[in-house]
Amino acid sequence: MIADGETSASGQTARHVSVLLTQAIRLLAPEGDGIYVDATFGAGGYSRAILAIPGTQVIGIDRDRTAIAAGFDLVDRSDGRLELVEDRFSELAEVCRAQGRDAVDGVVMDIGVSSMQLDSAERGFSFRLDGPLDMRMGHDGPRAADVIAAAPAKDLARIITVLGEEKFARPVARAIVEARKEAPIATTRALADIVSRVVRQRPGEIHPATRTFQALRIFINEELDELQAALRGAEEILKPGGRLVVVSFHSLEDRIVKTFLAERSRTGGGSRHQPEVHHAPPSFKVLTKRPLVADDEEIAANPRARSAKLRAAERTDAPPQRSEGGELGLPSLDDVMRGA
Structure with a gap:
C-alpha cells in the first residue's frame, strides 16, 4: 500500500514500481512450463518478471479496468502467455477455473493501492x-x-x-x-x-x-475481507509444491497473512503437562520465518517500499483447511449504507 504523498529523492511523486520484485520472484521460483497468478496485476511488474522466463503462463487479475486496459500491450507482446481478467482478487480460484486452470504453480499478490490510482485525481x-x-x-x-x-x-x-x-x-x-x-x-x-x-x-x-x-x-x-478470501483461494488452487508470495504494506494486512500462514503450517503441539493438540495436516510450509523487507537502496529509489513486508510459503499435498477470517468489530459496508 503506497502512502499518499510519498516522494522520491528528486522530490517527485513516486511512480508505480513493483516492491520487493527480486525477492518475490526468487521465492515464487517460476519455471518454464508453469502457470502463475498475478492476483493484483496493477502495472504488471510481477507479470513481466514471470513472463521473462520462457514458457511461463500468467493469469493477471485486477478489479480496476483501467489497469486491465493498460495491460493489453503486454498481452499482445506475450505471445498468448498472459490472460487478463477484470475481477476481485478474492475470486482468484474461480477466475482460474473459468480460464480452464484447475491448479496453478504459483500466486503472487501485492496488497493495496497503486501509484497510478493515487496519481489520478478523478x-x-x-x-x-x-x-x-x-x-x-x-x-x-x-x-x-x-x-x-x-x-x-x-x-x-x-x-x-x-x-x-x-x-x-x-x-x-x-x-x-x-x-x-x-x-x-x-x-x-x-x-x-x-x-x-x-x-x-x-x-x-x-x-x-x-x-x-x-x-x-x-x-x-473491503480490502481485509478480500485479502482473507484471496489467501483461502490461493490455498485452494495451488498445486502441491506451488508457491504463495504476498507483499503487504499495512500492519493489519501483514497480521492477516502471518496468522493465515501460521495456522496453515501448524503441525500440532503439547507438552508433558498438557495433552497434544491435534491440528489438520499443514497445507503450507512457511518459507520466510521473518518477513522480508526492502533495503536502503530500494527505499531510496522507491519510497513506497518503506513499509513493505513479504511473506512466502509452499503448498503441501494436504487438503485445504476451512476457516473464517478474524473479527475486527467493524460495521459492514452494507450496514453503513443501509443506516443500520
Missing part, C-alpha cells in the same frame, strides 16, 4: 490532488463520499481507529458529522481540510489526513 484516492471523493478500486459500489454521508459518528470513529490507526479518530469523526450538516463532503480537498483542522501536522510527520484516507479506502474496498 479516482479520489489522494488528498494531494483535489477530485471527487471516490476511492473505489473498481467501478461499482458506494464511494467514500457515500460512506462519509451515511455513517454515524461512532461507526466513522471505529473505522478510522481500526483501519487508519488514527489516535484522533473520535474528534475527526465528530468534525466530519458536523461539517456534513452544512454541506455534503464531496471532494478530497474538503475532507482533507476537515481532518487537518483536527489533526495538527508537526514537522517531519505524515499529512494529517493520511490515516483517515487510508481507513476509508480500506473500508469501502
Whole structure:
C-alpha cells in the first residue's frame, strides 16, 4: 500500500514500481512450463518478471479496468502467455477455473493501492490532488463520499481507529458529522481540510489526513475481507509444491497473512503437562520465518517500499483447511449504507 504523498529523492511523486520484485520472484521460483497468478496485476511488474522466463503462463487479475486496459500491450507482446481478467482478487480460484486452470504453480499478490490510482485525481484516492471523493478500486459500489454521508459518528470513529490507526479518530469523526450538516463532503480537498483542522501536522510527520484516507479506502474496498478470501483461494488452487508470495504494506494486512500462514503450517503441539493438540495436516510450509523487507537502496529509489513486508510459503499435498477470517468489530459496508 503506497502512502499518499510519498516522494522520491528528486522530490517527485513516486511512480508505480513493483516492491520487493527480486525477492518475490526468487521465492515464487517460476519455471518454464508453469502457470502463475498475478492476483493484483496493477502495472504488471510481477507479470513481466514471470513472463521473462520462457514458457511461463500468467493469469493477471485486477478489479480496476483501467489497469486491465493498460495491460493489453503486454498481452499482445506475450505471445498468448498472459490472460487478463477484470475481477476481485478474492475470486482468484474461480477466475482460474473459468480460464480452464484447475491448479496453478504459483500466486503472487501485492496488497493495496497503486501509484497510478493515487496519481489520478478523478479516482479520489489522494488528498494531494483535489477530485471527487471516490476511492473505489473498481467501478461499482458506494464511494467514500457515500460512506462519509451515511455513517454515524461512532461507526466513522471505529473505522478510522481500526483501519487508519488514527489516535484522533473520535474528534475527526465528530468534525466530519458536523461539517456534513452544512454541506455534503464531496471532494478530497474538503475532507482533507476537515481532518487537518483536527489533526495538527508537526514537522517531519505524515499529512494529517493520511490515516483517515487510508481507513476509508480500506473500508469501502473491503480490502481485509478480500485479502482473507484471496489467501483461502490461493490455498485452494495451488498445486502441491506451488508457491504463495504476498507483499503487504499495512500492519493489519501483514497480521492477516502471518496468522493465515501460521495456522496453515501448524503441525500440532503439547507438552508433558498438557495433552497434544491435534491440528489438520499443514497445507503450507512457511518459507520466510521473518518477513522480508526492502533495503536502503530500494527505499531510496522507491519510497513506497518503506513499509513493505513479504511473506512466502509452499503448498503441501494436504487438503485445504476451512476457516473464517478474524473479527475486527467493524460495521459492514452494507450496514453503513443501509443506516443500520
